[in-house]
Amino acid sequence: MAETQLSQELYSDDNLILLNPRWPQSDYNNLKKLAETAQAERGLKGHVWIATSGSTAESASATKLVALSKKALMASAKSVNQHLCATNQDVWTQVLPHFHVGGFGIEVRALLSDARVVPALKDGRWDVDFFYDVLVKEKCTLSALVPTQVFDLVEKGYKSPASLRAIVVGGGALEVSLYEKARAMGWPLLPSYGMTETASQIATASLESLKESVYPEIELLSHAQAKTNSAGFLEVTAESLFTCYAQNTSEGIKHWDPKNGIWFTTEDRGEVQGNALKIFGRSKDYIKIGGEGTNVARLRALLEQSALDLNPQWPMHVTLLDMPSERLGSEIHMVSTLPSEANLKIAESYSAKVLPFEKIRQTHVVAGIPRSDLGKILWQQLKKLL
Secondary structure (H helix, E strand, C coil): CCHHHHHHHHCCCCCEEECCCCCCHHHHHHHHHHHHHHHHHHCCCCEEEEECCCCCCCCHHHCCEEEEEHHHHHHHHHHHHHHHCCCCCCEEEECCCCCCHHHHHHHHHHHHHCCEEEECCECCECCHHHHHHHHHHHCCCEEEECHHHHHHHHHHCCCCCCCCCEEEECCCCCCHHHHHHHHHCCCCEEEEEEEHHHCEEEEECCHHHHHCCCCCCEEECCCEEEEECCCCEEEEEECCCCCEEEEEECCEEEEECCCECCEEEEEEEEEEECCEEEEEEEHHHEEEECCEEEEHHHHHHHHHHHHHHHCCCCHHHEEEEEEEECCCEEEEEEEECCCHHHHHHHHHHHHCCCCHHHCEEEEEECCCCCECCCCCECHHHHHHHC
């Protein structure tokens, strides 16, 4: 979005609906109608509707929409700028889509700090070589990436340009091994924690952490607070907190506010130690196999590490699913696009890292693992393939 247009949009009472233009037209229209209906019935003004990642939705039209006030988006941008010491001398690379909270957030940050934004997608899509060329040519200083994009940079063997001073990494957990490899190649990574509901990150590693090579703590930003409830889930509040949800359901259009006063209970388990935030994983990642509890996200990380140790190109071609089991309740299956010989090697390496009940009980070979524009696995679509 052009700077002048964005400035006009941010300070108006009009509502803005940001949707993925690649969605099927019928789904796009259904979501647009959903937002229009919800904002009219709730009397919303000065809000931006942004879709959640959609990784758990059965179809695009069932994607949950989040209503963020423009004041919330600007509060987030102001806090992030402060954390990154952003000025009008900075140049942001833009590789997160405009309709994604992280991508739109960059545009707002740049507007508030009078910084420049340089598009770095090739024909609207991520291309690691094109991105790197833009970084070097434009002498970019700041960027925001997801772990998949960091992986691509490391796999290509690219070293960070001298001009780049920070990359905020969000949209998923950044594994320690990937962080260490990227840092060894000079990439100034700042792991973060956030969500669409908080208009982007609410906790990020400090610039000071770049003086060390160890995986850093993530610190709460100035506009946010967090606490752990009695069940072990994180509750967050922030100046950037969302207003409400809207979703197309089998019963029709639904819109609701799930917050308890100023606090929003997340699906993440974690704890707060002073100003540091520790994330243990999402509630849906905790399962029981034969009465034994385990974290599927942790097992996926071990699988990816096993694949990476064998071949740097393999991690993007495998994943794990927890599948129902009449005998055990749940069991672990591997999904892969690789040949059987490779799958056997990965499974063997993985098995050496886990407890017996966590081992792979079945492998499904598929033509492709469905992913979103940001590289997130679309879990419902994947399960339908099986």
